[in-house]
Amino acid sequence: MHRLFAVALIALAACSGGDSSTSPAPATVASVSLNVTNAQLGVGQTLQLTATPLTSTGTVTTGTATWSSSAAGVASVSPSGLVSGVSAGVATISAAIGGRTGSATITVSAAGGGFPLAAEVTMPGNTFSPFLTTIGVGGTVTFRFGSVDHNVIFDPSKQGRPADIQITRNVNIARTFNTRGLFPYDCTVHPGMSGQVEVK
Ligand SMILES: [Cu+2]
Numbered sequence: 565m566h567r568l569f570a571v572a573l574i575a576l577a578a579c580s581g582g583d584s585s586t587s588p589a590p591a592t593v594a595s596v597s598l599n600v601t602n603a604q605l606g607v608g609q610t611l612q613l614t615a616t617p618l619t620s621t622g623t624v625t626t627g628t629a630t631w632s633s634s635a636a637g638v639a640s641v642s643p644s645g646l647v648s649g650v651s652a653g654v655a656t657i658s659a660a661i662g663g664r665t666g667s668a669t670i671t672v673s674a675a676g677g678g679f680p681l682a683a684e685v686t687m688p689g690n691t692f693s694p695f696l697t698t699i700g701v702g703g704t705v706t707f708r709f710g711s712v713d714h715n716v717i718f719d720p721s722k723q724g725r726p727a728d729i730q731i732t733r734n735v736n737i738a739r740t741f742n743t744r745g746l747f748p749y750d751c752t753v754h755p756g757m758s759g760q761v762e763v764k
Pocket residue numbers: 690713714715751752753754757
């Protein structure tokens with residue numbers, strides 16, 4: 565009798581050892597952060613989105629995103645988060661992880677004339693790089709500010725220029741250009757720190 569009881573206990577222990585409850589459970593997902601929350605795409609262009617699940621304290625946790633589009637006829641999204649511009653319009657791309665959802669607004673433009681509708685300007689060594697950025701009309705330029713204070717002040721004589729960006733740092737700020745033309749800009753903090761956006 566005692567021997568049988570011992571065997572039963574061992575069997576129970578072996579069983580519970582294989583139970584998933586003994587491995588650490590992933591922390592509860594409180595929010596889902598996307599690498600891009602707002603972007604413009606041309607028809608046929610693609611954009612890779614990534615989703616990061618965060619706990620309530622902002623710690624990165626684990627989880628696989630399930631992607632969906634509010635308008636797959638405007639912008640479709642693959643199971644790995646690759647967005648494709650399909651036709652002109654606006655679509656919301658969502659990533660669901662652990663019951664929470666993060667989303668990005670994707671504006672698809674048939675315009676652009678073959679020029680990119682998204683570009684980035686960085687600020688290495690108190691310069692704007694590249695000096696000249698060429699985008700299609702309706703395109704967006706993201707200014708990536710590093711650890712040094714800069715501003716972006718557009719030539720006030722240029723009609724259709726976007727709003728200036730006042731002194732800031734460690735932030736990405738986007739400006740959309742809806743008017744064709746050449747838009748010179750300066751950082752007034754650093755004499756000679758200049759750039760141009762050409763909108764085609
Ligand atoms: Cu500057």
